[in-house]
Amino acid sequence: MSQPEVHLVAGTPAEAVRLAPVALAMREQGRLTPIPVATGTDPDAIGVVLDSFGLAPKITLPSSVDDAETMRRFDELWAARTPAAVVVRDGLAPALAAFWRRVPIMQIDAGRRSGELGSTSALEAQRRLLAQITTVHLAATPLAAMNLLDERVIPGDTLLTGGTAQDAAQLLAAKTLAATPRDRRTVVLGVPAERAEAIGPALRYLAGRYPDLEVVRAADFAPGLEFATLLTQAYAVVTDDEDLVEDALAAYCPVLMIGLEARHAEALLAGSARLVAPDPAAITSEVASLMESRVRRDSMALAGNPYGDGLAAYRVAQATAALLGHGQFPDPMPAKPTAGVPR
Known part of the structure; x- marks a missing residue:
């Protein structure tokens, strides 16, 4: 049958x-x-x-x-x-x-x-x-x-x-080479081109201030294995893309969100994401605060992913x-899944 x-x-x-x-x-x-x-x-x-x-x-x-x-x-x-x-x-x-x-x-x-x-x-x-x-x-x-x-x-x-998204991240993680960390600290920028141009000067200033900082654009990577590897190695993500927020949190990567507060209140409450104003000065300040304090960055990563277990x-x-008549409905997800440990 x-x-x-x-x-x-x-x-x-x-x-x-x-x-x-x-x-x-x-x-x-x-x-x-x-x-x-x-x-x-x-x-x-x-x-x-x-x-x-x-x-x-x-x-x-x-x-x-x-x-x-x-x-x-x-x-x-x-x-x-x-x-x-x-x-x-x-x-x-x-x-x-x-x-x-x-x-x-x-x-x-x-x-x-x-x-x-x-x-x-x-x-x-x-x-x-x-x-x-x-x-x-x-x-x-x-x-x-x-x-x-x-x-x-x-x-x-x-x-x-x-x-x-958490399930996907775990499946792809088994295929990545993320166990070997990069020598540089990578910030992934996931915003439209017009906004990237406005934010660009701030990130160039940060790159000059922190020689080990590397800024990469999410748009340069297709979703899949390569991008999953990037997220597992990233130091932080700056984005106004609601899907990228979830992808980053699934990889236990802290997120600085430009807007999206109504769409990702759970992440803000958990502390794994922060809201940042859409202007270069605010983004410079928030990225710098994470660059200068690994403890601050890791505390966000340790807050885990509120969107899946x-x-x-x-x-x-x-x-x-x-x-469709095959078996029983599953029990719901526990309301507070256990936080993961960042790499």
Whole structure:
């Protein structure tokens, strides 16, 4: 008897990083057949990320700039090859296609909110719409679960699993050469090009002040094994990218966040991340404070990662199997996972 087929839809490299551990956990548990689906504007980039985990897309379906056209493509796919369930992160178009086909939808990292519903970005609205059609909401943190309850999601439809970025970091760490530390202290800068130009003078000043400081741009590295190695060796990360915050914390690397306070309140509360104003003087001061005190830097790293405990992928896989009638739902992640030890 064949196992139920579950499609894991990744539309960005960040989504591929978080879905890959789930596919591996499903394969290991042996109750489901995971089918990675590469979509988005650059499916080849999804394939590169999956390859870092020893996976490959079983289906490649490029998205369109028109969400309606993307939905049509997924509807055609699932009319011919209907999965037992679909796992997404932020993919509203494939989720809508699954919803109209009456295919159960599992959402990882459910309940993330910025409070910026009226902003120019459509992401917040998409996440709230996605919550209305999701079958099981797999939340990374208690705060994310509370956001869903505030939006009147049925409590029994929400499971606290943790985030799978931690699982991904642990899987990739086994393949890196991070055990050999660099001679230089590396700060990873993860901001758009226009902001990097404004911050550049501050970082050049710091490089002159600290001869062993090396500043590298996250944009110069593709997600996957090479970037995972960089994060495990990094001294700190400066970013306004919410996914990079989680990736860095999963590698036990302190983060200086430019904005994002509403999206990463848990990290601020834990002390593993600090908020910094988006101006060169503030960033110079914060980076210098970490450069001058290894104890200060390491105390942030020791605060750990509030977004996962390394077992989220197994919970997601088990919950998906349970929804489809194979076994029991897992226990939720403990609210306070044990902090890891930085390298």
